[in-house]
Amino acid sequence: MAHLLGAENIGIAFGTRTILEGLSLGVDEGDRIGLVGRNGDGKSTLLRILAGLQTPDSGRVTRRGGVRVGVLDQQDRLDPEDTVRHAVVGDVDDHVWASDPTIRDVLGGLLTGLDLEQRVEGLSGGQRRRVALARLLAGDDDVVFLDEPTNHLDVEGVAWLAQHLNSRWRPTDGGLVIVTHDRWFLDAVCTRTWEVHDATVDPFDGGYAAWVLARAERARQSAVVEQKRQQLMKKELAWLRRGAPARTAKPKFRIEAANAIIADMPEPRDSVSLAKTATARLGKDVLDLEDVSLTLGDKRILEDVTLRLAPGERLGIVGVNGAGKSTLLRLLDGRLAPDSGKIKRGKTVVTATLTQDVKELDEVSHLRVAEVMAREGTTFQVGGKDVSAGQLLEQLGFGPTRQWTRVDELSGGERRRLQLLRLLVGEPNVLMLDEPTNDLDTDTLAAVEDVLDGWPGTLVVVSHDRYLLERVTDHQIALLGDGKVRGLPGGVEQYLELRAAMEDGAAAPAGSGAPSRGRNNAVGTCAGMGNPRSAAASGGSEAERRQARKDMARIERQMDRLREKRARLDARMAELGQAQEFDGLSAVSAEVRDVDAQLEVLEEEWLSAAELEG
Structure with a gap:
């Protein structure tokens, strides 16, 4: 693959804190890279340096001649005097951009319902963000950098964006670097993951699911990661394996590796036990909406809606903005x-809401984090165990030094974590979360989900983060803007199908058979997005597919033999290590490296055959 751009020995520090040091890496054609890591570890800084928006303190960034780079930064760079149309397509004549299928797709996917002649200064923050993203995607860049592109996008918009990026270039063309906390989006779009931590970057093959697996395997082999972090990683792996089918459509050897790691892990949460506890705390009646209608201004929000929440129920809510x-x-x-209508509340119901x-x-705001939690108590019950305020804070990412930071100095993500902790220790039995993933990194999201797993009560979550919804809720409902509430036994995928069907009906007269355009088609093609390779896997003849199946079986047998050999070598290395026979240990280590290299080659061959087999 041809090189597009790269960094050579770059370093940067803010004050006394080193963010990146001695870092060398590159972006090649065909790369689809997701940047992950904790908030403040330098993901956005690295993206800005690679994109040329920020100069490192040391080292340099080089580009291949003629490479065009596009950036969606977190800062607003739109001219408030521009119209939406001019902000997106500039001075291009209407007949020119209207005949461009890419620009039509972008406008339909991101700016549906927005007046193109409206001035930018009159837009909301979310609308301005969509316009900025549309302007970038309407261009023809070789490398695209996106910093939190899913912010202000609903589930439908996120699905459209994933589809657009997957079809924007051929698999061997273009480069994409993304910072996002949306784990479904990472899995749907990215084929490589860079973990930014401790002033360096660790590269991994695959999206979020592959990164979690690889990181857990490295932690287990090196035995240097603390037990708490390992357990949390294994629990996340258990979810990845037991979750939606699209996420587990991994090669057989990957699934077997995950099974070996999580064989002793229970389900992410004991639903029966939690339901019993919730019923004891709540009784049989929680919250019921009976024939409820509501109008705000001239818009009908709900019309004759009946909704009943049961003790221990975990409900996810999706819908258009x-x-x-x-x-x-x-x-x-x-x-x-x-x-009109009735809202019935159980006598023992205590609600708490995490607002946006x-x-x-x-x-x-004038208090320190530890002082805020001290007001709530000194020990708390979490998952049936007593934990101190300090332990609870540490579980959600507030280390010993960060616990003495003033609340008004916290980042947006830290403020959300602290408020969630305050709500939980207040012992509500009905917890409502409104877009809880805003400003949270992937590690913190996993920690939040771990806390929610052991929380015995009724949970209601509004979110555009489909990974979170599938992870912490047991079923979902949809608000489609028509005043009705619909159950989604098929989950978020069913919601996307409903939305596509609604827009198809609106775009084409009944019986016309006219195809939908823009966003309608984009969303309609997003089913099965969990495996980006699947779209390319349907082109071989039947004979080629039969041969691919034979090749896969042959490769799997070879890999089984190599794994058995690897296990014997591991046992031999343990014996030599105990006996301190270092010469023999060096020779066996060389054999291990050779086996690992052979396995890596076979994995690539297996993937190629799997793509052809479909």
Whole structure:
């Protein structure tokens, strides 16, 4: 693959803190790279340096001649005097850009319902973000850098963006580097993962699921990662294996490796036990909406809706922006009264809501994190165990030094974590989360999910993060903007199909058979997005597919023999290590490296055959 751009020995520090040091890496044609790591570890800084928006303190960034680079930064770079149309396509004549299928697809996917003649200065923050993303995608760049592109996108918009990026270039063309906390998006788009930590970068093959597996394997082999982090990683792997079918469509040897790691892990949560505990705390009645209708302004939000929440129920809510998801939460927790119908609350119900803006922390902004938690208590029950305030803070990423930071100095993600902890230790039995993933990195999201797994109560989650919804909720409902609530036994994928069907019906007259355009087609093709390779795997003849199946079986037998040999070598190395026979240990280590190299080659051959077999 041809080289596009690279960094040579770059380093940068902010004050006394080193963010990146002595780092060399590159982006080649065909690379689809996701940057992961904790907030503050330097993901956005690395992206900005590679994109040419920031100069490192040392080292340099080089580009191949003629390479065009496009960047979606977190900063707003739009001219407020521009119209939406001019901001996206510039001075290009209407008949020119309207005949470009890429630009039509981008406008249909990101700016549906937005007046193209409206000035940028009158847009909301989310609308401005969509316009900035549309302007970038309407271009013809060789390398695209995206910093949190899914912010302000609903589930449908995220699915469209994944489809667009997967079809934007041929598999061996273009380069893509993404910073995002959306784990489904990472799996759907990225074929490589860079973990930014401790001023360096560790590369991994594959998306989020492959990164979790590889990191857990490295941790187990090296035995240098603390036990708490290993257990959390294994629990996340258990979810990846037992989750949606699209996420487990991995090569057989990958699934077997995951099974070996998580063989002794229980289900992510004991639903029966939690339901019993929730019933004891709540009784049989929790929250019921009966024939509820609500209109805000001239918009009908709910019309004759009946919804019942059971003890221990875990409900996810999805829907288009403006459909009334947050309004439904306000009805459930009593902050808003309906126009008609009844809301019945159980006598023992205690609700708590994590809002999007976290203004609840303003009253304690002058206190330190540890002082805020001390107000709530000294010990708390989590998953049936007593934990101290400090332990609970550390579980959600507040280390010993960070616990003494003032609340008004916390980042957005830290404020959300602290407020969630305050809600949990207040012992509500109905917890409502409104877009809880905002500003949280992937490691912190896994920690939050781990805490929620052991929380015995009724949980209601509004989110566009489909990974989170599938991970912490047992079923989902949809608000489609027509005043109705629909159950989704097929999960988020069913929601996308419903939305595509609705827009198909709106775009084409009944019986016309006219195909939908723009966003409609984009969303309709997103089923099965969990395996980006699958689209390319359907082209071989039947004879070629039969041969591919034979090749796969042959390769698997070879790999089984190599794995058996690897296990024998591992045992031999352990014996030599105990006997301190270092010469023999060196020779066996060389054999291990040779076996690993052979396995890597066979894995690539297996993947090639699997693509052809389909």
